[in-house]
Amino acid sequence: MGMAWVLLVALAAALVGLIAWWQLAVAEGAYLGRRVVAFLYDCYARRYDQVKQFQPASDAVMLAMPILQHLTARGSRRAEARVLDVATGTGRLPAALLAQPAFRGRIVALDISPKMLQQAQAKLSGYADRVAWVRQDAQRLPFEDASFDVVTCLEAIEFFPRPFEAVAELARALKPGGLLMVSNRVGPDAWKLPGRAMPSAEFAALLGRLGLSNVVIHRWLVDYDLLLAERRADHSTSLR
Numbered sequence: 001m002g003m004a005w006v007l008l009v010a011l012a013a014a015l016v017g018l019i020a021w022w023q024l025a026v027a028e029g030a031y032l033g034r035r036v037v038a039f040l041y042d043c044y045a046r047r048y049d050q051v052k053q054f055q056p057a058s059d060a061v062m063l064a065m066p067i068l069q070h071l072t073a074r075g076s077r078r079a080e081a082r083v084l085d086v087a088t089g090t091g092r093l094p095a096a097l098l099a100q101p102a103f104r105g106r107i108v109a110l111d112i113s114p115k116m117l118q119q120a121q122a123k124l125s126g127y128a129d130r131v132a133w134v135r136q137d138a139q140r141l142p143f144e145d146a147s148f149d150v151v152t153c154l155e156a157i158e159f160f161p162r163p164f165e166a167v168a169e170l171a172r173a174l175k176p177g178g179l180l181m182v183s184n185r186v187g188p189d190a191w192k193l194p195g196r197a198m199p200s201a202e203f204a205a206l207l208g209r210l211g212l213s214n215v216v217i218h219r220w221l222v223d224y225d226l227l228l229a230e231r232r233a234d235h236s237t238s239l240r
Contacts, residue, residue, distance in 0.1 A: 041113035059096035081105030087156030091120030176233035187223040
């Protein structure tokens with residue numbers, strides 16, 4: 001009987017450890033609330049770029065170029081273009097875009113983690129007059145409807161408390177004819193995020209229901225596809 005209890009306790013401890021690993025390492029606190037997510041990213045902020053090892057050349061092609069091509073095709077004045085990067089982290093998207101001489105617009109970079117924003121500000125201090133930093137939950141963006149020419153959100157939607165409502169918020173902030181660029185979690189770990197991840201084809205259909213068209217799916221990273229879409233002028237961005 002004593003050995004049975006020891007095995008039971010060991011099994012329970014292993015189960016608790018597995019759940020903790022899933023919640024904190026895989027789901028990054030997504031099921032525990034936004035305060036936990038923000039805390040974890042605060043702890044991780046100084047090592048984030050080192051661990052991720054972003055490739056500027058790849059980001060220029062996959063992230064910056066589609067934005068510049070969209071602005072050119074729309075006849076937008078690049079000097080006046082407004083870009084919103086939600087869950088900017090350490091400023092990956094702003095860094096890629098601001099490095100392009102052809103882009104002369106301004107960026108609003110938003111994140112819930114103050115220490116991630118501090119890292120981004122330090123990294124992009126040379127562009128201080130072209131980036132506004134906002135600490136805010138992505139579920140309720142503090143901007144009026146149709147405020148931005150481009151809205152982006154990379155490697156983050158599956159960690160929001162209500163991810164699909166957050167996508168509607170991204171679309172709401174986008175001008176008619178504007179470009180939405182978002183990543184979708186795929187790959188071997190996507191199944192570990194139930195209710196937060198979906199096949200990219202389903203994600204594309206969701207974007208269609210939100211009034212976005214010309215949806216294009218690109219294979220991007222092992223764990224992410226990249227989706228590009230344009231907001232139509234004749235459609236609500238509500239999920240209802």
